[in-house]
Amino acid sequence: EAGVTQSPTHLIKTRGQQVTLRCSPISGHTSVYWYQQALGLGLQFLLWYDEGEERNRGNFPPRFSGRQFPNYSSELNVNALELEDSALYLCASSSGLNQPQHFGDGTRLSIL
Amino acid sequence: AQSVTQPDIHITVSEGASLELRCNYSYGATPYLFWYVQSPGQGLQLLLKYFSGDTLVQGIKGFEAEFKRSQSSFNLRKPSVHWSDAAEYFCAVGPNNNAGNMLTFGGGTRLMVKP
Numbered sequence: 001e002a003g004v005t006q007s008p009t010h011l012i013k014t015r016g017q018q019v020t021l022r023c024s025p026i027s028g029h030t031s032v033y034w035y036q037q038a039l040g041l042g043l044q045f046l047l048w049y050d051e052g053e054e055r056n057r058g059n060f061p062p063r064f065s066g067r068q069f070p071n072y073s074s075e076l077n078v079n080a081l082e083l084e085d086s087a088l089y090l091c092a093s094s095s096g097l098n099q100p101q102h103f104g105d106g107t108r109l110s111i112l
Numbered sequence: 113a114q115s116v117t118q119p120d121i122h123i124t125v126s127e128g129a130s131l132e133l134r135c136n137y138s139y140g141a142t143p144y145l146f147w148y149v150q151s152p153g154q155g156l157q158l159l160l161k162y163f164s165g166d167t168l169v170q171g172i173k174g175f176e177a178e179f180k181r182s183q184s185s186f187n188l189r190k191p192s193v194h195w196s197d198a199a200e201y202f203c204a205v206g207p208n209n210n211a212g213n214m215l216t217f218g219g220g221t222r223l224m225v226k227p
Contacts, residue, residue, distance in 0.1 A: 004155075033214065043202065045214035056214055090155055097213055098144060098163075098206065103155040 004104035021076040021107045025093030032074040038087035086111045114139045118218035126226045133188040135203030144206040145186040151199045198225045
């Protein structure tokens with residue numbers, strides 16, 4: 001069974017640019033979660049999508065947004081990139097509410 | 113609000129020695145509890161989970177954890193550490209209700225294994 005897949009693995013952007021990260025969940029999983037792992041800040045919850053709808057959002061500005069497609073894959077968009085957005089962005093999926101979340105290997109975003 | 117504390121930032125053990133990683137949580141009710149492991153450059157791998165029932169849970173790679181409600185703890189143990197266990201370990205708590213479904217993580221414990 002294929003795990004959670006994320007693309008790209010690495011990205012380098014400059015301040016003010018926009019970026020899109022992609023995530024494909026485990027087959028059969030309907031929920032997708034996004035987390036940010038920044039140096040010194042730990043793992044922080046960003047967004048939760050389920051059945052195509054945004055269900056919950058962490059304490060991040062509106063320039064962090066995303067969507068979930070009918071096939072349950074998801075995109076995370078970050079506009080007006082800032083230096084502090086440099087981080088590993090992790091996507092996870094689960095088969096439903098309160099089920100274990102399984103993580104992909106992440107996208108490492110570097111802002112110059 | 114829920115929170116998780118992992119008191120030890122770094123731990124070094126000798127190969128073959130036993131291991132215990134500490135995790136304390138703050139939550140209003142019985143939470144869902146998880147341990148994940150992250151190797152360098154990789155994502156998080158689920159080691160084990162506690163939802164309810166038996167307070168001693170077994171996971172993959174020979175790990176186990178014990179839920180102690182009175183101490184608000186969920187410590188991870190392994191009887192004999194292997195060099196391949198060197199990684200960063202995260203304890204996480206999830207809400208046992210319909211209020212958001214996100215995980216709150218501890219700061220992590222980096223495990224180093226001496227030969």
